[in-house]
Amino acid sequence: MQGPQSSHPGDELLRSLNEAQRQAVLHFEGPALVVAGAGSGKTRTVVHRVAYLIAKRGVFPSEILAVTFTNKAALEMRERLKRMVKGAGELWVSTFHSAALRILRVYGERVGLKPGFVVYDEDDQTALIKEVLKELGLAARPGPLKALLDRAKNRGEAPESLLPELPEYYAGLSRGKLLDVVKRYEEALRAQGALDFGDILLYALRLLKEDQEVLKRVRRRARFIHVDEYQDTNPVQYRFTRLLAGEEANLMAVGDPDQGIYSFRAADIKNILEFTRDFPGAKVYRLEENYRSTEAILRFANALIVNNALRLEKTLRPVKPGGEPVRLYRARDARDEARFVAEEILRLGPPFDRVAVLYRTNAQSRLLEQALASRGVPARVVGGVGFS
Structure with a gap:
């Protein structure tokens, strides 16, 4: 056929x-x-x-x-x-x-889901956790509670099974109160005919x-x-x-x-x-x-990656020969780091829209924006809100 x-x-x-x-x-x-x-x-x-x-x-x-x-x-x-x-x-x-x-939209009734069941996004999930906390008269931050629920469901485990990994008080709640919140949250989800993101799989x-x-x-x-x-x-x-x-x-x-x-x-x-x-x-x-990086970058990357304890044997070979040597700059502090990045961009010269700066936390963007602005380098924050 x-x-x-x-x-x-x-x-x-x-x-x-x-x-x-x-x-x-x-x-x-x-x-x-x-x-x-x-x-x-x-x-x-x-x-x-x-x-x-x-x-x-x-x-x-x-x-x-x-x-x-x-x-x-x-x-x-x-x-x-x-x-x-x-x-x-x-x-x-x-x-x-x-x-x-x-799969669930077609066959979900076979596991007790109602036709047209809804899926809660992160905002819905956070709102429901807040409702549960209010109902139980508890003061706690919903963020860590959501993280606990997500981690348990990603692992396919009941949230209570993660309690040994948690401190005695988590998000300001004792372990007993934490279990009360989790139980009531799941009951509220089912009562509203809803799944959260972790429930889908x-x-x-x-x-x-x-x-x-x-x-x-x-x-x-x-x-x-x-x-x-x-x-x-x-x-x-x-x-x-x-x-x-x-x-x-x-x-x-x-x-x-x-x-x-x-x-x-x-x-x-x-x-x-x-x-x-x-x-x-x-x-x-x-x-x-x-096909992406030059020989110099791959030589450096291979030398680092070979030290990974858990890996499958593999050595990247460059299609692009040569390339500038990899340099390491050890900054004194975050302000010195931002200055170095801005001056390196100036050294490269325009057009500046061919340059991207990656950072790990949103808090780092402020010093980078200031360093670039003081040197007349135009910049746009992508996927976040700039300070300037």
């Missing part, structure tokens, strides 16, 4: 790829891990692999699921595939939560575990699965992926443990490190050619 044909011949899909990318794209059935270093063209590889499945392997677009970590990445992947293959509109490209929510996981008929239907819809940024999956996302993959395990996980940054959101680096143990016989493909 043949699926829709590509608007480009299959050979054309392979021609623009390097050898490692090509081998990953040619992978057909069974589990595969693509260890993709920064700037190595992992998104390109995934997109071409999906297109190749449709064009040359006879897979229908309606049998493919691709999971990304952001809605923006999902939109970009969909748009790229639309330009490459016919029938791309039938592809299932989404985030974990969007995929789980789609938990309910979908429960549904797929308890209802074999639904699981079979969803597996038919997700016969070939791709998961991007696999190193950043949390325990619930991991279990959701394994359940969908099933025994057939046509799963391609793409990621790099050297780029794991979401442990504060319960991401577990072991998910990618132990992939070949979880899926015996899995093929491993390494994308090591870097």
Whole structure:
């Protein structure tokens, strides 16, 4: 049985790829891990692999699921595939939560959800926590309580199981009062026919575990699965992926443990490190050619990364030769740091819109803005509110 044909011949899909990318794209059935270093063209590889499945392997677009970590990445992947293959509109490209929510919108009544159930966003969640605190006559900050709930649900654990990790008083509440708040919060959510963000995957996981008929239907819809940024999956996302993959395990996980940054959101680096143990016989493909950075930067980066205790072997190789040597400036304080950055930008010269300055906390932007303004360098704060 043949699926829709590509608007480009299959050979054309392979021609623009390097050898490692090509081998990953040619992978057909069974589990595969693509260890993709920064700037190595992992998104390109995934997109071409999906297109190749449709064009040359006879897979229908309606049998493919691709999971990304952001809605923006999902939109970009969909748009790229639309330009490459016919029938791309039938592809299932989404985030974990969007995929789980789609399942619940169809089958949610089987786990007690009412039709048209609502999903609380962060503001709704914070407002409900405040209501619960007021109802119980307690004074506490909602932020830490929300963080506790989110962390527990990302790990797939009951909030009370995290109590041993907390100080005796958390957010100004004793452990007993903390449990009262958590219990009342969950009761209020259910009474309002609502889920919070963390509930979405938990309910979908429960549904797929308890209802074999639904699981079979969803597996038919997700016969070939791709998961991007696999190193950043949390325990619930991991279990959701394994359940969908099933025994057939046509799963391609793409990621790099050297780029794991979401442990504060319960991401577990072991998910990618132990992939070949979880899926015996899995093929491993390494994308090591870097198209983004110069040789000097990669030499410096490789020397640092090799010291990571938990990693999969990989050495990035530059496509771009040469480059300025990496320099380290040790600032005396935050003001000296801002001065150095401003003077380096002046040294580069205009146009200044080709320069970006990244900082870890919003509080750092004030000194940077002042240093740039005093030297006549125009600047705009992106994704935040400037002080000037």
